[in-house]
Amino acid sequence: MANTSSLFKKLQGPSRRPYKQGPEELEMTLFFDFVRYKAFQDERLHSCYHIPNEGKASIQRRLALARAGVKKGIPDICVPIPNDSYHALYIELKVKPNKPTQAQKECIEHLNKLGNYAVVCYSGSEAIQTLEKYLANEIRR
Numbered sequence: 191m192a193n194t195s196s197l198f199k200k201l202q203g204p205s206r207r208p209y210k211q212g213p214e215e216l217e218m219t220l221f222f223d224f225v226r227y228k229a230f231q232d233e234r235l236h237s238c239y240h241i242p243n244e245g246k247a248s249i250q251r252r253l254a255l256a257r258a259g260v261k262k263g264i265p266d267i268c269v270p271i272p273n274d275s276y277h278a279l280y281i282e283l284k285v286k287p288n289k290p291t292q293a294q295k296e297c298i299e300h301l302n303k304l305g306n307y308a309v310v311c312y313s314g315s316e317a318i319q320t321l322e323k324y325l326a327n328e329i330r331r
Contacts, residue, residue, distance in 0.1 A: 213285040218266065220314030221283070225321070232325070238269045263293030265301070265308055267317065274327045280308035281317050 218240060229235040243264045247255065269279035280301050282294050290298070290310050301308035307329055311317040323329050 214266075214283055214288070217285055217314035217317070218283055221267065221281075221317045221321075224314075224318050234271045235269075237271065238267065241266060241268055261297075263291065263295075263297035265294070265298065269321060269324070271325070273324055273329075275330045276307040276324070277305045278307070279321065279324045280306055281320060282308070282310045283314070283317055284310055284312050286312050 222238070222240065225235050225238050229238075241264050243260060243262075243266070265280040265282040267279075267281040267283060269281070272278065280298070282290055282298060284290060294310075298308040298310065307324060309320060311320055320329075
């Protein structure tokens with residue numbers, strides 16, 4: 191009988207490679223793991239979602255996505271929960287040394303003008319702290 195690890199390698203096959211998350215995706219996962227955990231205590235958090243607006247695509251695919259409503263600069267995370275001061279929370283998640291693009295800065299500014307709280311956070315932990323302060327109404331205009 192073959193040992194388990196060699197059997198697993200055979201089942202995986204040569205073309206299968208383990209999926210590797212980038213640093214921003216790992217921080218996003220940390221944030222949403224926290225959100226899923228806290229949603230047991232605050233069901234409003236079930237409405238939080240990631241806006242998948244990143245990724246490489248051909249010119250044709252990017253044009254098709256743009257026609258379908260995908261826009262440059264939209265923040266990564268939407269928390270569509272109003273608090274005492276804002277309509278919703280938007281978070282653009284970056285990992286240093288990455289910085290927001292000009293389109294992201296402009297979108298964040300626009301969302302803030304519309305009565306939302308839109309920010310850039312540089313880690314999953316910072317995003318969690320921002321969410322907690324937002325929900326506790328500790329962030330005011």
